[in-house]
Each structure stands twice: as C-alpha cells, then as structure tokens.
Amino acid sequence: MKITIIGAAGCIGSCAAFNIASHALADELVMIDGKEDALKQHILDLSTAMSEKDMIIRAGNLEDMKDSNIVIMTAGAPQGIVTSRMEFLTANLSLFKDIAGKITKLCPDSVVITVTNPVDPFNYAMYLLSSKHDRRKFIGYSANDSFRFRMMAADILNVRPHRVKGIVIGEHGETQALIFSSLRVDGKPITVTEEFRQKIKDQIPNILKTMEAHKAKTGRTAGWTCAMGLATICRAIKNNAREIIPCSSILDGEYGARDLSMSVPAIIGKDGVQNIKILKLAEDEQEAVTKSINHLATYMNYMKENLGTKK
Numbered sequence: 001m002k003i004t005i006i007g008a009a010g011c012i013g014s015c016a017a018f019n020i021a022s023h024a025l026a027d028e029l030v031m032i033d034g035k036e037d038a039l040k041q042h043i044l045d046l047s048t049a050m051s052e053k054d055m056i057i058r059a060g061n062l063e064d065m066k067d068s069n070i071v072i073m074t075a076g077a078p079q080g081i082v083t084s085r086m087e088f089l090t091a092n093l094s095l096f097k098d099i100a101g102k103i104t105k106l107c108p109d110s111v112v113i114t115v116t117n118p119v120d121p122f123n124y125a126m127y128l129l130s131s132k133h134d135r136r137k138f139i140g141y142s143a144n145d146s147f148r149f150r151m152m153a154a155d156i157l158n159v160r161p162h163r164v165k166g167i168v169i170g171e172h173g174e175t176q177a178l179i180f181s182s183l184r185v186d187g188k189p190i191t192v193t194e195e196f197r198q199k200i201k202d203q204i205p206n207i208l209k210t211m212e213a214h215k216a217k218t219g220r221t222a223g224w225t226c227a228m229g230l231a232t233i234c235r236a237i238k239n240n241a242r243e244i245i246p247c248s249s250i251l252d253g254e255y256g257a258r259d260l261s262m263s264v265p266a267i268i269g270k271d272g273v274q275n276i277k278i279l280k281l282a283e284d285e286q287e288a289v290t291k292s293i294n295h296l297a298t299y300m301n302y303m304k305e306n307l308g309t310k311k
C-alpha cells in the first residue's frame with residue numbers, strides 16, 4: 001500500500017502521517033510539502049520513530065505520487081482566523097486544479113481523501129477534475145463532526161464517549177444535520193428530550209469559534225482528531241473492511257442530493273466509498289438535511305462554473 005500525503009509538514013498532514021505509520025497502514029509513505037525544512041525535520045523524526053517497522057517513509061514532490069493507492073490532500077493556503085470554512089473556496093482553487101491534474105496523470109485509480117476546507121466543495125472539485133469520474137474514489141474527510149456529536153451526547157448523558165454512537169449528515173459546517181435518531185448507547189437506541197437536542201444544537205455554531213480561538217494562540221487545528229479518522233479510513237480501504245464511516249461522498253440521489261458532496265454514512269472498502277447506508281430519518285431530520293443540501297448546492301455550482309470541466 002502506497003500512501004501520499006500532500007501538506008505533510010502541516011498540522012493535519014504530520015499528525016496523520018504519524019498515525020498511519022504507527023499502525024503500519026502503508027508500505028511506502030510519501031510526504032509532500034512546500035516547506036522543505038519543516039518536511040525534512042518531520043521525515044527524520046518519523047522515520048527514526050518507525051525504524052523498527054518495515055516501511056519506507058520519504059519526502060517527495062508531486063511526481064512521487066505515482067502509483068499511490070491513497071492520496072491524502074491536506075495542503076491549503078495559509079490560514080488566519082477563520083469565521084467560515086467557505087472562506088478558502090477561491091484561495092485553494094488553483095492548487096486543487098494543479099494537484100488533481102497530477103493525480104489524473106500519475107495515479108488515476110487512487111482513492112483521494114480531501115481534508116482541505118471547505119471540504120465538501122473540494123471533494124466535489126477533485127471528482128469533477130478527475131478523468132474517470134468514479135465517485136467511489138473520492139472521500140471528503142468529515143468524521144470529526146460525528147465524533148463531536150458523540151462526545152456532546154455522552155457529556156449530557158453522563159456516560160463515557162466510547163459507549164455512544166451517532167452520526168451527522170450534511171455539510172462539514174454550520175448547516176450540518178444532527179441525526180438524533182441514530183444515537184445509540186451500548187448499541188441500544190435512546191430517546192432524547194427536546195432540551196437535550198437544543199443543548200447540542202446550541203453548541204454547533206460555537207465549535208468553529210472555539211477551535212479558532214485556540215488556533216489564535218497555538219496555530220494548531222484538529223490534528224489528532226483528523227489523524228484518528230484518517231487512519232480509520234485508510235485501514236478500512238487497506239482491509240476492504242466495508243466499515244461505516246461518516247465521509248463527505250459524491251451523491252447520486254441518496255438522501256435527496258445529486259451532483260453534490262456531503263457527509264453521509266459511507267461504507268468504506270477497497271475502492272473507497274463502496275456504498276452509502278441509507279438511514280431512516282425522522283421528518284425534521286430529513287428537513288435539516290435538505291436545508292444543508294440547498295446551502296451546499298451554491299458551492300457545488302460554483303465549482304462546476306469555475307473548474308471548466310465537462311461533467
């Protein structure tokens with residue numbers, strides 16, 4: 001398994017590289033970043049840390065992506081403090097065109113996992129810019145929203161988070177739909193009060209604000225969380241596990257969305273998104289999902305209009 005990380009000297013890329021390497025999910029890990037010195041330092045440190053494992057960890061340029069099974073895109077324009085993830089739509093567009101062109105030339109059959117924000121339109125862009133338009137191969141990283149939903153629910157329920165499961169559908173952003181009917185504790189469905197729902201809903205707009213307030217002081221984003229989710233996705237691909245993982249996926253009618261990427265319970269296996277699990281949603285949940293779809297549609301149209309692709 002060859003995995004390439006673009007933006008590998010950054011917070012998300014370097015944390016993901018460590019977790020992927022420490023679980024030996026790749027035989028060869030290629031790390032690419034414009035910051036050459038920082039990248040060299042990461043490679044020296046990481047290859048020493050993993051020296052007992054039989055794997056190649058090396059720095060590369062975009063040409064070194066050749067024949068990768070998985071490409072993880074975390075590169076992005078330098079960020080200040082962000083008030084909406086959509087702010088970087090135009091800043092990162094030419095970078096995506098460039099990188100998608102290289103993927104098409106060097107590893108057209110790879111599974112491409114986009115992390116760069118705004119992740120839903122950029123996952124869609126990677127798909128539009130591809131040569132084969134095989135929607136299974138394009139994954140937008142959005143699992144953090146569901147991890148946070150589970151944590152918030154566990155906190156209110158006063159139980160340990162590992163006992164709670166639950167999923168978020170829709171935008172990786174403020175219009176995300178919290179699927180309360182998906183909540184399980186120890187595998188059993190739970191009934192929640194209106195007060196419970198409202199408490200969690202009230203926290204969503206504050207998540208980005210809180211993350212950004214910390215980022216202002218530390219410069220860090222959600223590196224560890226992304227590293228956990230990204231390694232889980234890579235493992236499911238490597239082992240063809242057909243594991244259900246919330247991922248932004250290219251939709252063709254599922255949940256009422258077409259020609260659009262958003263978070264859904266995706267069944268992840270060797271080709272990426274093998275299938276999409278359709279959950280039975282409550283009426284208000286489907287309404288919230290539709291609201292998120294309508295919001296995202298504008299950004300998907302922007303991609304179609306600005307990428308000059310035939311699709």
Ligand SMILES: NC(=O)c1ccc[n+]([C@@H]2O[C@H](COP(=O)([O-])OP(=O)(O)OC[C@H]3O[C@@H](n4cnc5c(N)ncnc54)[C@H](O)[C@@H]3O)[C@@H](O)[C@H]2O)c1
Pocket residue numbers: 006007008009010011012013032033034035074075076077078079088095114115116117118119141142143144172220221222223226
């Ligand atoms: N999807 C999610 O859940 C999620 C979570 C957190 C962050 N993000 C996004 O992930 C991206 C990366 O975040 P970060 O905190 O790691 O940022 P960062 O600034 O720490 O890292 C970005 C890296 O990309 C590199 N880079 C930029 N242009 C490049 C190019 N042309 N070629 C190679 N490397 C290049 C930079 O040198 C830098 O090292 C951002 O867009 C951020 O918003 C997404």
